[in-house]
Amino acid sequence: xxxxxxxxxxxxxxxxxxxxxxxxxxxxxxxxxxxxxxxxxxxxxxxxxxxxxxxxxxxxxxxxxxxxxxxxxxxxxxxxxxxxxxxxxxxxxxxxxxxxxxxxxxxxxxxxxxxxxxxxxxxxxxxxxxxxxxxxxxxxxxxxxxxxxxxxxxxxxxxxxxxxxxxxxxxxxxxxxxxxxxxxxxxxxxxxxxxxxxxxxxxxxxxxxxxxxxxxxxxxxxxxxxxxxxxxxxxxxxxxxxxxxxxxxxxxxxxxxxxxxxxxxxxxxxxxxxxxxxxxxxxxxxxxxxxxxxxxxxxxxxxxxxxxxxxxxxxxxxxxxxxxxxxxxxxxxxxxxxxxxxxxx
Amino acid sequence: xxxxxxxxxxxxxxxxxxxxxxxxxxxxxxxxxxxxxxxxxxxxxxxxxxxxxxxxxxxxxxxxxxxxxxxxxxxxxxxxxxxxxxxxxxxxxxxxxxxxxxxxxxxxxxxxxxxxxxxxxxxxxxxxxxxxxxxxxxxxxxxxxxxxxxxxxxxxxxxxxxxxxxxxxxxxxxxxxxxxxxxxxxxxxxxxxxxxxxxxxxxxxxxxxxxxxxxxxxxxxxxxxxxxxxxxxxxxxxxxxxxxxxxxxxxxxxxxxxxxxxxxxxxxxxxxxxxxxxxxxxxxxxxxxxxxxxxxxxxxxxxxxxxxxxxxxxxxxxxxxxxxxxxxxxxxxxxxxxxxxxxxx
Ligand SMILES: CC(C)[C@H](C(=O)O)[C@@H](O)C(=O)O
Ligand SMILES: CC(C)[C@H](C(=O)O)[C@@H](O)C(=O)O
Numbered sequence: 001x002x003x004x005x006x007x008x009x010x011x012x013x014x015x016x017x018x019x020x021x022x023x024x025x026x027x028x029x030x031x032x033x034x035x036x037x038x039x040x041x042x043x044x045x046x047x048x049x050x051x052x053x054x055x056x057x058x059x060x061x062x063x064x065x066x067x068x069x070x071x072x073x074x075x076x077x078x079x080x081x082x083x084x085x086x087x088x089x090x091x092x093x094x095x096x097x098x099x100x101x102x103x104x105x106x107x108x109x110x111x112x113x114x115x116x117x118x119x120x121x122x123x124x125x126x127x128x129x130x131x132x133x134x135x136x137x138x139x140x141x142x143x144x145x146x147x148x149x150x151x152x153x154x155x156x157x158x159x160x161x162x163x164x165x166x167x168x169x170x171x172x173x174x175x176x177x178x179x180x181x182x183x184x185x186x187x188x189x190x191x192x193x194x195x196x197x198x199x200x201x202x203x204x205x206x207x208x209x210x211x212x213x214x215x216x217x218x219x220x221x222x223x224x225x226x227x228x229x230x231x232x233x234x235x236x237x238x239x240x241x242x243x244x245x246x247x248x249x250x251x252x253x254x255x256x257x258x259x260x261x262x263x264x265x266x267x268x269x270x271x272x273x274x275x276x277x278x279x280x281x282x283x284x285x286x287x288x289x290x291x292x293x294x295x296x297x298x299x300x301x302x303x304x305x306x307x308x309x310x311x312x313x314x315x316x317x318x319x320x321x322x323x324x325x326x327x328x329x330x331x332x333x334x335x336x337x338x339x340x341x342x343x344x345x
Numbered sequence: 346x347x348x349x350x351x352x353x354x355x356x357x358x359x360x361x362x363x364x365x366x367x368x369x370x371x372x373x374x375x376x377x378x379x380x381x382x383x384x385x386x387x388x389x390x391x392x393x394x395x396x397x398x399x400x401x402x403x404x405x406x407x408x409x410x411x412x413x414x415x416x417x418x419x420x421x422x423x424x425x426x427x428x429x430x431x432x433x434x435x436x437x438x439x440x441x442x443x444x445x446x447x448x449x450x451x452x453x454x455x456x457x458x459x460x461x462x463x464x465x466x467x468x469x470x471x472x473x474x475x476x477x478x479x480x481x482x483x484x485x486x487x488x489x490x491x492x493x494x495x496x497x498x499x500x501x502x503x504x505x506x507x508x509x510x511x512x513x514x515x516x517x518x519x520x521x522x523x524x525x526x527x528x529x530x531x532x533x534x535x536x537x538x539x540x541x542x543x544x545x546x547x548x549x550x551x552x553x554x555x556x557x558x559x560x561x562x563x564x565x566x567x568x569x570x571x572x573x574x575x576x577x578x579x580x581x582x583x584x585x586x587x588x589x590x591x592x593x594x595x596x597x598x599x600x601x602x603x604x605x606x607x608x609x610x611x612x613x614x615x616x617x618x619x620x621x622x623x624x625x626x627x628x629x630x631x632x633x634x635x636x637x638x639x640x641x642x643x644x645x646x647x648x649x650x651x652x653x654x655x656x657x658x659x660x661x662x663x664x665x666x667x668x669x670x671x672x673x674x675x676x677x678x679x680x681x682x683x684x685x686x687x688x689x690x
Pocket of ligand 1: 089563
């Protein structure tokens with residue numbers, strides 16, 4: 001009999017509420033013969049205040065033993081900006097080599113978008129997750145003086161770029177439209193831009209059936225609001241990916257339904273799945289958060305572990321639920337219940 | 346009697362056509378007693394192919410003598426990506442210390458936006474123009490091998506950040522809503538983020554009547570499409586400014602009407618005014634380009650040189666023209682003629 005051994009990290013703010021719904025739907029969708037084990041971890045602001053820790057070596061060792069990680073959200077105004085982000089979230093992405101940061105954008109029927117004319121949006125962004133300006137390289141001299149100089153170093157390696165570009169080509173090839181866009185800023189960031197463009201063009205030769213294009217990141221933001229239907233698969237660097245996936249989420253139904261996976265394709269370390277949204281402390285504990293993004297992240301988790309049928313069933317359930325939702329306001333719990341009922345139906 | 350001595354750089358593609366209309370409107374709006382002198386320069390792809398030059402020392406010396414520079418667009422597919430951008434445009438921004446890159450976004454009545462519900466958009470972005478990831482710092486080792494490493498270094502100085510932050514506060518204070526948002530990514534780019542946030546908060550104390558907020562760049566892209574009316578003045582770094590101003594242009598009527606100024610506030614070197622759009626080689630020479638962005642850049646140029654009445658007259662003319670334009674298709678020339686008639690009326 002199969003088993004699924006998950007690390008569950010509810011985290012801060014609405015993280016608790018949405019993860020509970022994610023687990024509810026997961027239990028409902030899993031076949032009877034799959035043994036689900038979950039272990040909850042208390043990372044986040046509370047633990048940080050109590051112990052000063054964000055993620056210890058022992059924590060990392062414990063997390064390594066799981067098949068995958070489900071994360072709600074980390075972050076609280078009581079903790080200085082960046083401490084939990086870098087000390088927990090980015091630390092884990094780097095330690096577990098989550099180099100494929102997968103973020104699908106699909107505007108589902110009946111879902112509101114800020115764009116006029118309800119365009120057809122259905123693309124995925126493959127964001128590099130372990131390099132670029134996210135490496136923490138750089139420094140400060142003469143801090144706090146009128147002569148302070150602060151640098152940030154974007155580090156890009158052929159190894160790191162090629163593996164994520166290759167992953168994106170394979171994903172593009174598996175989709176009906178077979179289109180892949182590289183987004184960068186190679187006219188200004190010439191060193192990194194050359195590396196990305198060169199590798200992209202080289203790998204493209206191995207995927208002759210994939211149609212490619214290159215686009216500067218600034219131009220990409222225009223197309224994301226004027227012609228989002230043109231995108232199929234996008235591959236891009238860590239920072240550009242961060243920026244355009246928030247925009248992509250906004251135009252395709254909002255961060256209430258935007259899922260993401262921090263994937264280690266080799267399986268050497270567990271992959272981590274999380275909604276794109278943050279901990280939203282302003283609405284925490286009120287049952288107002290939409291758990292759909294977390295539930296869709298559970299679908300990505302299932303697909304990653306080979307449960308394709310169950311992943312698709314969750315996605316269909318969310319799609320049907322959103323189409324019927326209309327202007328009804330339901331609580332976090334009610335949405336979770338409705339989706340659990342649909343997937344087990 | 347007053348005089349106005351302009352360097353005119355039509356550049357590539359539609360640059361020629363739109364600059365001609367900019368000059369037409371400029372001549373029409375200037376008071377009789379102002380002597381307008383213009384000198385045209387041939388920078389761009391043609392010169393590059395003929396001589397291999399993008400901008401020589403002698404060119405720079407010649408440009409220095411002007412009161413301001415009007416630029417159409419530089420760039421052509423026949424020139425490798427980045428050569429003209431870095432060899433001409435960025436070189437000039439850096440040499441002439443254009444540290445205030447000013448980009449207003451205003452959705453004028455009757456103008457189409459990709460956003461539903463026709464929101465009220467009226468903000469300006471003050472983009473830093475001489476630092477950040479644009480400095481060309483960085484490098485490549487083992488180029489072309491599987492062990493290539495490419496870096497890009499974002500350089501940020503207290504001097505450079507403080508002057509642009511101060512400029513933005515002054516602009517915010519002069520506007521009715523008096524709001525200023527700092528956009529950065531200080532939870533990840535901690536070195537540069539700390540410098541920017543720290544200086545922003547320090548300068549804020551001198552402007553107690555300005556309401557401030559901080560926003561991560563990824564979140565800013567969401568707000569730009571869901572609540573663009575919340576913005577009044579934005580200050581941000583060179584790269585984030587590049588990205589969000591294209592998005593800002595897209596939501597507030599498109600790059601056909603997006604103007605910009607590369608400003609040296611001290612006046613030590615001439616400032617340069619240009620539409621946000623590029624050379625659009627696909628429609629060049631067909632009279633299809635909208636010259637409004639260039640004409641609005643002429644307004645920014647006039648305001649910078651103290652011709653406030655004339656600047657406002659151009660802006661009112663463009664506004665009235667857009668409101669009446671409807672779905673009529675007019676040529677580049679016809680739009681220029683209509684605006685010239687309005688401003689001289
Ligand atoms: C919280 C932050 C560090 C993170 C990022 O920048 O990657 C978030 O914005 C995201 O997109 O997952
Ligand atoms: C052409 C390019 C170098 C330039 C930039 O990145 O600044 C352009 O995108 C702009 O915004 O003026």
